[in-house]
Amino acid sequence: MARHRVVALGGNRSHLESYAREFAADPRCELVAVADESDVPQYREGLNRLLAAELDVPYLTLSEALALPGVDVVVSCVDIERRSRVARAVLARGTHLYLDKPLAGSVEDARAIADAADAAGVVTQMLTTVHAPWAQEAKAAVRSGRLGRIGAVHSDMLMAKGRPGTVPAATVRREHGSDGTFTHVAAKRELFDMGVYPVALIHWLTGRRVTSVYGVTGNYFFAEHAALGIEDFGALLLTLDDGTVATACCGRIGMPCHPQVGERRVTLVGEEGLATFTGSDPHIEIYNTEPVITTAPVHPNDPMQMWSSTARETQPPAKDRRVSLQREERSDIAAFLDCLDSGERPEVTARDALHHVEVLMAGYESAASGQAVSI
Known part of the structure; x- marks a missing residue:
């Protein structure tokens, strides 16, 4: 039985094309939905819905997805300009968060994510090449x-x-x-x-x-x-x-x-x-x-x-x-899931990623x- 219920934020023509499939393929995970904010542009919603259809999961709004029972992991690959707002909404629910790179488009937005992650006490990790x-x-x-x-x-x-x-x-x-x-x-x-x-x-x-x-x-x-x-x-x-x-x-x-x-x-x-x-x-x-x-x-x-x-x-x-x-x-996503299972600190957290920005x-x-x- 899967230990983690996962929501994927974003859609096609983003790195979520690969991230979501890797989470779905890991036996520790159950991908339960693709989601995004309710007011995204029509072209972005269409690309999101296309990925949801390809993965055979429902497409939901962000608030609907976060309200699903048992969701404990979110993978976020939304547009750079929205990353801080979306990440903070996820972290406010106390949900572990796997993040696309770079963390955000400004130092202020990146710091807001790192501060929210620290306050939530959850596991965060941003994609890098460190596990290659x-x-x-x-x-x-x-x-x-x-x-x-x-x-x-x-x-x-x-x-x-x-x-x-x-x-x-x-x-x-x-x-x-x-x-x-x-x-x-x-x-x-x-x-x-x-x-x-x-x-x-x-x-x-x-x-x-x-x-x-x-x-x-x-x-x-x-x-x-x-x-x-x-x-x-x-x-x-x-x-x-x-x-x-x-x-x-x-x-x-x-x-x-x-x-x-x-x-x-x-x-x-x-x-x-x-x-x-x-x-x-x-x-x-x-x-x-x-x-x-x-x-x-x-x-x-x-x-x-x-x-x-x-x-x-x-x-x-x-x-x-x-x-x-x-x-x-060892894939970056597998390393993130290993940290969830072991309680170890990921190699690159949101706090680390703030310095990169x-x-x-x-x-x-x-x-x-x-x-x-x-x-």
């Missing part, structure tokens, strides 16, 4: 001390999706900082959406807080980002509270730019050595007479190839020239001013 085998191997290297004191860290999260090389010639973008808007159909703010991964990883690996941020952003690859006036790439130079220096590169680089989903890696520089850990290794390369994939069908509502639901419609060609050798992987917002401020920003 390569990240766990990096953490083991830090703990072992074999590299000596770590003085510098570099992390990349570069997503190989979308059709690059479409930015109009001579496009030069000046950062104006975050205006609180992150939800767009065609593209995402990539310092925010991809940058949270290396920022969270650096925070988790070192156990240190960031005190200074220098950031740059730009449009280098995609016309969709340029048309919206948002960045497709960002880089951060971070100073941690013990003097460690960290750097992060993040963004979307285009489908043909990497033989798999993209570059996911971290390099640790210690007094006794240097080591790099990556999601691509170990792997084998396969060469044959098949043409190299340079393009993929473009879905009009998903030109950046963000969602599996639209991929099912366009059927992009598979990338099969690099094959990663399988390593045992502080760093990312400082990155936007720095990119706009050209100056380092202190936290």
Whole structure:
């Protein structure tokens, strides 16, 4: 018998496409509904109802779903701009909460979530890459001390999706900082959406807080980002509270730019050595007479190839020239459920995720001013 009754907030064309299915597939869980606020836009309600139909569960309003008997877990993947309000409504019911990344679109909203979680005394966790085998191997290297004191860290999260090389010639973008808007159909703010991964990883690996941020952003690859006036790439130079220096590169680089989903890696520089850990290794390369994939069908509502639901419609060609050798992987959601069962603290809670938002917002401020920003 399932130990957890789960409500999923959001719908298709969001990460809930995968989150909800993973919760539903775990024998510890029973997915009882897909839900959202009662006044969401019609297009969003339609996408939510579509996911509910695919999962064969009812679609309810948020208040209806939270009133269902025995619901003790909510997975939330609503629009960035609504995350704080929705999370606080869930936490007020004393319900454990699994959160999409990033936590919220402002430091104030993120702090409100962390404070509500602390007051409720429930378990929260935000999606990161910390449970991936390569990240766990990096953490083991830090703990072992074999590299000596770590003085510098570099992390990349570069997503190989979308059709690059479409930015109009001579496009030069000046950062104006975050205006609180992150939800767009065609593209995402990539310092925010991809940058949270290396920022969270650096925070988790070192156990240190960031005190200074220098950031740059730009449009280098995609016309969709340029048309919206948002960045497709960002880089951060971070100073941690013990003097460690960290750097992060993040963004979307285009489908043909990497033989798999993209570059996911971290390099640790210690007094006794240097080591790099990556999601691509170990792997084998396969060469044959098949043409190299340079393009993929473009879905009009998903030109950046963000969602599996639209991929099912366009059927992009598979990338099969690099094959990663399988390593045992503990999924982020399974780790969250393990913490519910054991009573252990998750690796990345809402309180941890608040600091990630502080760093990312400082990155936007720095990119706009050209100056380092202190936290």
